[in-house]
Amino acid sequence: MSQYLLIKKLYVQNANAIAGLTYGFPAITNFLGFAHAISRKLPNELNVALDGVMVISHKNTVHVRQPKGWGDYVFALSRNPLTKKGDTAPINEEGRLSMEISLLVEMKGYQAGDQVTGEQLTCAVTHLLPTLRLAGGQIVRFESVSITTLDNELATLRQLMPGFALVDRSDFLAAHYRALQEKDSTATQFDAWCDFTSLKYEAKRIVDSSSSSNESGTVKAEWHYVRKPHPGYLVPINTGYCAISKVYEQGEIANIRDPLVPALFAEAAYSVGEWKSLHGLPSINTAIWRYQHQYPWYLAKSEPFVEDLVEPDNFDESSEMTF
Numbered sequence: 630m631s632q633y634l635l636i637k638k639l640y641v642q643n644a645n646a647i648a649g650l651t652y653g654f655p656a657i658t659n660f661l662g663f664a665h666a667i668s669r670k671l672p673n674e675l676n677v678a679l680d681g682v683m684v685i686s687h688k689n690t691v692h693v694r695q696p697k698g699w700g701d702y703v704f705a706l707s708r709n710p711l712t713k714k715g716d717t718a719p720i721n722e723e724g725r726l727s728m729e730i731s732l733l734v735e736m737k738g739y740q741a742g743d744q745v746t747g748e749q750l751t752c753a754v755t756h757l758l759p760t761l762r763l764a765g766g767q768i769v770r771f772e773s774v775s776i777t778t779l780d781n782e783l784a785t786l787r788q789l790m791p792g793f794a795l796v797d798r799s800d801f802l803a804a805h806y807r808a809l810q811e812k813d814s815t816a817t818q819f820d821a822w823c824d825f826t827s828l829k830y831e832a833k834r835i836v837d838s839s840s841s842s843n844e845s846g847t848v849k850a851e852w853h854y855v856r857k858p859h860p861g862y863l864v865p866i867n868t869g870y871c872a873i874s875k876v877y878e879q880g881e882i883a884n885i886r887d888p889l890v891p892a893l894f895a896e897a898a899y900s901v902g903e904w905k906s907l908h909g910l911p912s913i914n915t916a917i918w919r920y921q922h923q924y925p926w927y928l929a930k931s932e933p934f935v936e937d938l939v940e941p942d943n944f945d946e947s948s949e950m951t952f
Contacts, residue, residue, distance in 0.1 A: 634734040637772045644766030646691050646724035648867035649897040655764035656867035657929045660684050663763050664734050676738045681919040683733040685792040691726040731789050747776050786907045793904040794916040797931035802901045805858040825901045826865040829855035866902040870895040872925035
């Protein structure tokens with residue numbers, strides 16, 4: 630039976646709200662990286678590693694404001710010291726949010742019923758959490774750290790309500806892309822992704838007997854909202870990386886973080902996720918995010934790769950590249 634580490638009601642302030650082209654919630658790789666950071670800092674004698682993560686959002690407040698009291702929202706940015714000339718110092722826009730979340734983390738190496746190891750593990754994580762950052766934000770408080778099994782999934786979910794779990798919907802994106810390809814062979818994955826992320830309206834012409842006598846030549850129309858390709862609380866998400874170069878052996882690229890391991894150049898990869906209420910989850914396993922690797926893709930997914938992904942723009946591995 631699988632064992633899980635439950636970090637309940639974790640409150641984080643000033644976390645990064647911008648993830649590439651998306652905003653409103655940190656990229657899912659932030660939470661997998663957080664679990665990995667905890668795993669690396671655990672005592673070696675515990676022989677426990679943390680793996681997949683389920684993210685439940687209880688409260689999420691993006692730091693935004695309306696300058697005129699109405700209209701578009703803008704990020705509430707920090708005020709930096711003035712320059713020598715008394716002007717406002719130029720800054721890069723930093724979107725921040727405060728969030729209250731719970732994390733259900735898979736454990737490997739922990740034996741059910743080992744109370745001694747369980748107490749040592751929860752004690753170690755309890756002391757580690759205040760020293761770490763999550764998505765660049767400070768951990769202010771948390772309710773509890775415990776070990777749970779999924780022999781009764783309903784009981785586990787009930788103690789996390791109210792909340793919404795982020796679920797992988799890359800299958801929706803793939804299916805919609807295939808449907809677009811059948812209609813238009815020039816359609817791209819970006820077109821399919823924009824259908825999930827854009828607010829769209831379309832005009833339908835009003836057929837009126839008097840329109841033929843309209844001297845101005847104008848045509849009356851009604852605007853209608855265009856529904857998303859699938860129902861649900863669907864959102865664009867940053868889900869990992871896509872390689873844009875070949876893999877270089879250690880030492881081939883200068884000035885990288887760790888010159889002792891192979892490296893490559895990558896860009897952010899995007900997909901579609903769904904915020905789903907916990908009472909509507911068919912299974913907790915459907916909301917567990919894990920690392921998946923199939924070159925050139927390095928992604929966070931809840932299911933393994935079931936089909937070949939569309940290749941990114943081709944690059945010539947034989948050509949010389951200088952950095």
